[in-house]
Amino acid sequence: MKVAFTLNGAAATWTGPPVTRLAAALRDDLGLTGTKVGCDAGDCGACTVLLDGRQVCACLVAIGQVEGRSVETVEGLAGADGTLARLQKSFLAHGAAQCGICTPGMLMAAEELLRQVSRPSRGEIEDALGGVLCRCTGYTKIVDAVLATVEPPLMVAPSAGAAVGARLPRVDGYAKVTGRDVFGADGIPADALWIRVVRSPHARGRFTLGDLAPLRRRLAAVLTAADVPFNGFGIYPDIKDQPVLADGIVRYRGEAVLALVDERATVLSIRDDEVPIAWASEPPVIGIDAATAVDAPLVQADKPKNLLLDGGVRHGDAAAAFAGCAAVAEGVFETAFVEHAYH
Ligand code: FES
Ligand code: FES
Incomplete structure (x- = not known):
């Protein structure tokens, strides 16, 4: 299928299966690797682009759905001569791009908001960026950067000759806010299998x-x-x-x-x-209760009772400590397994 659409203001065509993810078409075929892919499942927002001016996860949009529509990516934010947009400059000035993998998605989500709301509040910015996850910044710098595009600057630009302790834009910041930084999946040799x-x-x-x-x-x-x-x-x-x-x-x-x-x-x-x-x-073992049942099959043969670890906490006389407390609250707490591996 041939798909005709507008890409960053210019006419574009793409040919292939219409169910191909927009993120894959942009990155693998059209060479726009500024749009990042973290999860390929709609969770992380790294692939956020604008479709007819609204933010979407490019990994969840089929290329066939963009026929006749407008797609905007991070590559379209800066001027043709490479001059950064105000929003990109603000990200640089505030250190809002750290590793940079979420930065294109953050920029596009913020771009949508700033087009619709001329003076968004911090809460509106947080809502607008809520679909894009960042594992580096803690979000504060990013929200500050967006706020600073509509408020007086929150920090002073570095001056020439500033001494130790002066704030400096990071040396690879331009590449990060333009989507030109090359991550592992962006630098695939042309002849790679x-x-x-x-x-x-x-x-x-x-x-x-x-x-x-x-x-x-x-x-x-x-x-x-x-x-x-x-x-x-x-x-x-x-x-x-x-x-x-x-x-x-x-x-x-x-x-x-x-x-x-x-x-x-x-x-x-x-x-x-x-x-x-x-x-x-075979029936799966799902949840703690099922895994700790006496007749539960072992998920891993070398982990008796389906326990990864047992014990490991030392404590003193807890009963005496509780007896001396003005109030005691009890609860059962569980945490999810997290593997820090998106990048
Ligand atoms: S790559 Fe699309 S949401 Fe994560
Ligand atoms: S800067 Fe956001 S994930 Fe690294």
């Missing part, structure tokens, strides 16, 4: 691989768990309990099972029914 990962459709189950020879004849490589020398990764060196490629058992929906390697079009042309995997689905 692509990996298409085949993932589990089951939350828990076992699988066997059939004859991979026909696929191997068509592709540069088909990788399985047997091809990964140390098939485990995780945060701690002694708890590498997550296989790179599953080995006969899957523990969550979406776990990587096979890697197909070749030219992009070639790996994408492989149909699901051409990948010989026989699945045996």
Whole structure:
């Protein structure tokens, strides 16, 4: 399908499957890598662009949906001569771009707000940017930067010859606020092969691989768990309990099972029914109660009772301390597992 639309004010066309994500079309085919992809699932907002002037997650918009419409990305904010927009200058002046991966999305979300509300409040700015996650700044600098575009500057610009302690714009700040900074996924060599990962459709189950020879004849490589020398990764060196490629058992929906390697079009042309995997689905173990039940199957064979850690807290005479308290409140608290791995 040929899709015609306006991209940063100029006519653009794109040809391919209409269900292709707008983020992928922008980055992989149109060369606009300023739009970042963190989650590819609508969670992080790094891919925020403007569609007919409204912020959207480019990873959730099919390219077929932009036919005849206007798309604006971070590359369209600065002038043709490279002069930064006021909003970009403000991000630089306030140190609002740190690692910079969220910066294009933040800028586009703020741009939408500033076009609609000439003097937004701090609360309105926080709401407008609420769909874009930042793991570096704590958000304060970003909100300050947007506020400063409509209020008197909150900080003094650095002066030439300023001494130790003077505020300076970061040396790579221009690249970050224009979307030109090159992150890992932005610098793919033109002749690089692509990996298409085949993932589990089951939350828990076992699988066997059939004859991979026909696929191997068509592709540069088909990788399985047997091809990964140390098939485990995780945060701690002694708890590498997550296989790179599953080995006969899957523990969550979406776990990587096979890697197909070749030219992009070639790996994408492989149909699901051409990948010989026989699945045996099993009931998943979901939640603490199910995992700690006496008859719960083990999620990891080397973790009895499905416990990763047991103990580890030392305390004194808690009963005596409670007895001396004016009031005692009790509660059960749980935290989610967080892996700091988006970038
Ligand atoms: S990449 Fe689109 S929301 Fe995260
Ligand atoms: S600057 Fe926001 S994620 Fe790093």
